[in-house]
Amino acid sequence: MFQLLCCLLCVADHDVTGIPYPGDDASVPELVQYYHQLCYTSLQICGFLLFVHGTFMSCSMLKRLKRRLNIRRRNNQSPLPTVVRTILALHRNGLSNVGYRYMWRTLNIGFGLCVTQSRARLCLRTIDQQGVLNRSHRVLRRRVYYNRGPNYLIHVDGYDKLKPYGIAIHGAIDGYSRKLLWLIASPSNNNPRYVGYWYLNWIKQRKMLPRVVRSDAGTENVIMRDLQRSLRHNQNDEMSGQNSFLVGRSVANQRIERLWGTLKTSFTQFWRNRFQDFQDTGLLNVSCPVHKECVRFCFLSVIQHQLDMFAENWNSHRIRRQRAEVVTPSGIPNMLYYQPEIFGGRDCSFPLPCNLQTIDNLIEEYIQRTFQSMAVAMNLLTLSSCLLETDEISFPSSHHTMTQSYCFGH
Known part of the structure; x- marks a missing residue:
């Protein structure tokens, strides 16, 4: 047990942090610096300032501000x-x-x-x-997909590739812009209270409701389904009430399933190989609940950090124009989501039918905020604190140190 804890506490190096958002009340120079670091052009930055922050600035004014702040890319390449x-x-x-x-x-x-x-x-x-x-040499064949604008159709699904090792992933993506709305690592994505919490937390943050939410027929979506249908009940349109939540086959949930393929190649495969190495050397037994709790305790925050980095990269990367004729445009997900008018779309969301306090009451009534409520997790926390205080183990500072600690623990 001590060897397992020593091994699992040696997490991968994750000093890389995404660019922090300065906040809605930040000054214009801070916002310009933030969007410039995310590799947006001057015209795109002007669009964000206007549509998101309500500040008009022409491209010439922005360029003068950049020169004053000494923000540039030319002749400034890293070695x-x-x-x-x-x-x-x-x-x-x-x-x-x-x-x-x-x-x-x-x-x-x-x-x-x-x-x-x-x-x-x-x-x-x-x-x-x-x-x-x-x-x-990879060739993709995509079927035709139709979507009118942001929040027209939201795709929600769970990802189970790391589930045998105790960590489940859940995500949601906007069908029009392909913007990742949430990407969460947790002990379970089958608990409907967890999924309901992520949905409520998102609509509270955005202060609006999507037109339609689409998922598979799993029982983990029942609370989210009931909340979406109830909140959209009195909004008189063709997709209100019962029609505001669609259920279908998981393989046909195109947008989110395509995202899982990208997540596998750039993120999941590395962690599957790492946990499989632990299992092959006898340090991890996937049939033991205590071992799974160890994995969650030591790796859940690291995996969530890397998922946040993945989402940030995904939402600011450019989606290429497809060869076949499609209705949805190409571009950067953040721009397609926040500035749909530029691409001929429109925001299809609906206002919340209640105040934010009501949403908070729903969160308190239906949702379990604390994931690690088992007594074994508390025991692991106490044990790890004692070990760290006695300097018997320490957190590594690099991936190479983690490998050395793994071999030593084995």
């Missing part, structure tokens, strides 16, 4: 050795199957480097020739 070392470190930590666009955004947003797409592409082609070749 090539630094870029190569960072890419190699990301490959060792699981980002070995991503394309150059995802790598480019990760380098700029996650590590604060200034790298062009061409440099990221050339570095990947030099470092991982076979991976680039494999990705270039």
Whole structure:
């Protein structure tokens, strides 16, 4: 048991933090700095200032402000050795199957480097020739999908690839913009109270209701289904009431299922291999509830941190224009979601039929906020605190240290 705890407490290095949002009441220079670090163009930043923050600024005014703040990309590239070392470190930590666009955004947003797409592409082609070749030969065939605008149809589903090891993932994505609305790691995605909480927390944050929510027929969606239908009951449109929640086959839930494929290559496979290594060496028994609680206690926050990074990268990356004629436009999910008028769409959400206090009351009545309520989790917390106080174990500072600690514990 001690060896298992030592191994699981040695989590991967996750010093990388996303760019923090300065807040709705932030000043214009802070907002400009934030959107510039997310790699948006001047015209796109002006759109965010106008549509999201209610501040008008022309492109010429924005460029003058950038010069005054010394914000620039030209002649400000990070050294090539630094870029190569960072890419190699990301490959060792699981980002070995991503394309150059995802790598480019990760380098700029996650590590604060200034790298062009061409440099990221050339570095990947030099470092991982076979991976680039494999990705270039992939051909996707997509069926035609129709959506009028943001919040027209929300796709919700659970992801179970890490569930054998005690960690379940749940997510929601907007069908029009492909913006990730939430991506949560928790002990379970089968508990309807958990799913209901994530849904209520999102509509409280956005202060609106989606037109339709789409999910599979699992029992974990029953509270979310009842809440959506009840809140949309008195809104007189063709999809109000019972029609505001659609149920269908999981394989036909196109938007979210496609996202799970991307999540597998860039995130999940690394953790599956890591937990499988623990299992092969006898340090993890997936049939033992105590071992699963150990995994949750030690790795849940790390996995949630990486999921937040994935969502941030996904929501600010550019979706390419598809070859076949489709109704939904291409572009950046955040722009498609917050500025749909630019792309010929419109926000299809509905106002909340109640105040925020009523939503808070619903959260308190239906939702379990505390995931780790089992006594074994409290025992693990007490045990780990004692071990850390006696310096018998310590948290590693790098992925290499984690591997050494794993071998020592074994």
